C-alpha cells in the first residue's frame with residue numbers, strides 16, 4: 001500500500017519498508033493453513049503470475065478472486081478473519097508482499113481496483129493496525145530497520161503487546177528509552193531483534209491448540225489470547241509472563257518454564273550488552289577466602 005493515498009499515516013510506515021520487506025498481515029496474509037515461508041511465497045508468486053493474465057474488468061477480477069485459493073474458513077487459523085485473494089508479490093522483481101489491486105501494481109495502469117476487495121477500497125486505503133498506531137516511533141523504526149524479509153516482518157509487526165513487552169524489558173535493562181539508532185541495519189542488536197521475532201515461528205513452548213504464528217490483532221475481542229497454561233491449577237509466575245502469553249505458551253513442568261526463561265534471559269542479556277557496553281554482563285562475585 002502507498003502511504004500517500006491514505007488520509008492518516010503513522011509516524012513510521014511499516015507496510016512497505018524497502019525491497020524485500022513489507023507486510024500484508026491485515027489483508028489476512030498469514031491466515032492460512034500451511035504457513036511455511038516457502039509455501040506462502042510460492043502461493044503468492046502463483047497468484048501474481050495468474051493475475052497478470054486477468055483482463056482488468058470488474059467481472060474478470062471478481063472471477064479471479066472467487067477462484068483464488070484461501071477462501072475456505074475451515075482451513076484458516078481464524079475462521080472469521082478474511083484472507084484476501086488479491087495479495088501477491090510486488091515491487092521490482094516481486095520480492096515483497098503487496099496488493100495486486102493497487103493502482104501502482106503492474107497492469108493496473110494507475111486504476112485503483114481495491115473497491116472490489118472484501119473490505120472495500122476505503123478500508124484498504126485507510127486501515128492501520130494497532131501496533132503501528134500505538135507503539136512509540138523509535139520502537140517501530142527499530143523493527144523496520146531490523147527486518148530483512150517480508151515473512152518475518154509481517155509476523156512480528158502486528159504484535160503490539162509482544163513488542164511492548166520486548167522493548168520495555170530492554171529499556172528496563174539499559175536504563176533509558178530505546179533509540180532508533182540502537183537497531184541500525186546490520187547491527188548486532190538488529191540481528192537479536194530478528195532472533196526474538198523468530199520465536200513466533202519456532203517457539204517450542206507453544207500450546208497444542210494455538211493457532212500458530214498467525215496473529216489476530218484486531219481489537220474487537222473476537223479471538224483473545226488465553227493466559228499461559230501451566231502444569232497445575234495456578235498460572236505459572238514469571239517475569240516474562242507477558243511475552244509467554246503473547247507467544248501462546250504452555251509449560252508442562254517447572255523445568256520447562258525455567259528453560260523458556262533461560263532462553264529469553266540470554267537473548268535480553270545479549271541485547272543489553274550490545275546496546276550498552278558492560279550492561280547485561282554478569283557481575284563477578286568475589287568470594288573472600290574463608
Ligand code: SF4
Nearest residue numbers: 015023025026128129
Ligand atoms: S498489518 Fe499493519 S503494518 Fe501490516 S500492512 Fe496492515 S497496517 Fe501495514
Ligand code: SF4
Nearest residue numbers: 027084086099117124
Ligand atoms: S485488496 Fe485490500 S485487503 Fe486485498 S490485498 Fe489489497 S489492500 Fe489488502
